[in-house]
Amino acid sequence: MQLYTHEESGNSYKVRLLVSFLGIEVEERRVDLMTDEQHGAEFLALNPRGEVPLLVDGDLVLADSAAILVYLAGKHPGGGWWSEEPDEQAEIVQWLAFAASWVQFGVFTARAVVSFGIPANGLPADFPHDVLAEARIRGAKSLAILDQHLADHDWLALDGPTIADVAVFPYVALAPMGDIALHPYPHVEAWIARFRALPRFVAIAGLDDPDYRRQPL
Template sequence: MKLYGFAGTRSQRALWGLKEVDADFEYISVNLLQGEQKRPEFMRLNPAGKIPVLIDGDRVIPESAAIVLYLAEKYPQKALMPADLDQRAQVFRWVMFAVTELEQPLWRITRHSFLYPPEKRIAADIELAKEDFETMAKVLESHLDGRRFIVGDALTAADCVTAFLIDWANEVRLIDAFPRMQAYLERMYSRPEAPQRIAQAREAA
């Protein structure tokens, strides 16, 4: 397998899945700062021009959460996807919650903070996005009461997807008021299979 990615981005989430299933893979850096994601050879892999992208034989899988779910299905013995249907449903629920309710406001903050050109940035939307994130973070904070993992008693795809987002939120100081999420973040990144934290990955790039 090959993983096309860039340090400190959602590629870290895909790396987490690969490490948890102990997959043999090659990592290929796509430098976003130099626009390599827009080169024709990469656009043939993902017309959206975004990373990460996983190549597994003839399969081309973009989208970091989809990569984690694919790996969970490919390596059932690693139990990133529970065998029990009720728990599987919960994994799907929390993966979708993460990428819709938590990730989208974080993207809005990032875009209006530095990705958009200055004339397109809207400071008010940053504040609205922070409010949206904090409202949904309360849901996860409550869910984590008495839990080590998001679903069941072991790490699942839901954790690989969500822990990265909590680290992202931590980068912009959005989990200061959520002690369970802070403790969860430390637990997840203390795992030997965990990738580098976002800040560490960016420093090492």
């Protein structure tokens, strides 16, 4: 199995987290997002979306973190990261969708603008619309939704951690890199601490030093 990834990509980090939790081996292939390698002919031939993560397992090519999480967790049952029950699967998928919508266009985008100087999500660097203002509104709203849910749940979907938590964790925990503070959301902060205490948790740069990549705005 080959995982095309970049070390600063939170969507790649979701997969690296699950790979570590499951204790499985993948061959990581770095795609240099900083030199736009994702839009080079070689990578586009593999993934016309021009994005990481990408997982290749024989003939199967999966070009989305949510799909990769479902595939790996489904292939390696036992850790409780996925479920065989349709109602539980639906509860998990509800949070995968939240990660790909509210989180991606909220805290993800704020981090991309503040720390990397780009609007991301396929938009050009000089996109005239105020992407950051929109991302901050979506970011605050999604953190409030999460905080309310986590007030009486330890984990997002089921009684223990699942790929729902894996999918939502990275960009929420990295929200301060986009100048979105987490202290107004104490239940989110407590969930982040629980998640970081899981056995075989691996970190990403920026979790403890949100300013390390700050760009001039």
